[in-house]
Amino acid sequence: MSEGDGGRKEQGRGEKVRPVDLKEVRTRSIADRRELVGAAQFGRVTELSEGVVAFVKGLPDVLAARSLREVAEGICRARREGRPVVMAMGAHVVKCCLGPFVIDMMERGYVTAVAMNGAVPIHDFELALVGGTSEDVEAELKEGTFGMARETAEAMGEAAERGRREGVGLGRAIGELINERKLPHRDKSVLGAAARLGFPATVHVAIGTDVVHMHPSVSAGDVGEASHVDFRVLCGVVSRLEGGVWLNVGSAVVLPEVFLKAVAVARNLDRDSDPRKPANFTAVNMDMLRHYRPEKNVLERPGGRCYRITGHHELMIPLLRMAVLTAEEDGGREGRL
8 A cells, every 4th residue: 555545445346246146036927027029020921923012011010111111101101192202312212223213213103302413413324325324433434434425514514504504403414315316215214204294303513523514515603603503492391291201322522411401491481380380201211221310300300200220222222112003902992101
């Protein structure tokens, strides 16, 4: 002991800890315990001959499978009640060859609006034009040719100018351009489908993030004004989101930020209502990973009914579509959702 310590032992040193006597532990019957998982929630193993609907219905009633069902039911409910179902998507949705699935859900009325970051229309246009997209970034960057496709930039520049001048916004202008030019693969274009169906399609650009911003044929002023029209259009969609569904699919930053501001505008314009709307809606984040901004700006801060469905888009979006069709069949036959 050091001088002046008054004979006190240093706490935690040299003390023996006796083993706990487990004979004193109190137990109870399993019959008195509330179980979180039971046999009624088990999945059902299905055969190939039973088809996809049986497969979806056979998924276990737990965790992400339960979330998938509830999201699908929410989409069906929104469709019946004429409420928006918005798919806010990053570029990987299109790059993963999922345009036909999104288009089918639009044509069936299960998706009624699409919102995109600035990369989506680039890939969407290229797929419609040549049936392919997504260059080898590493190789092209070394050669100084990355992002220098002339046709893509010229089309984006023309659409931005038109979207600004006519006040239709960037998404609608690109979709109309794809359809008017009768691009050979336009049936795979999400923006072309939105223009054909008359659905809102908004593009939210961060200047400097997309390859077309490097081209002299693209005016930043046109892009900014056309994209701002789209933001205002999206605010109008979000103002009707009560009872609807917001699907954030593969956007980790831009669209979660845009959604938060659109909710702010909608509630500011409706600030005399009680509760402030939109208040009762379904918010879903679908991505390969969970990120900060979707968690905060899509799921937590706006205050909707929240779901997280994590997985690869090329698996989860086709599965979501089938879950929606299954829920619709159940609702139509049995009168329940």
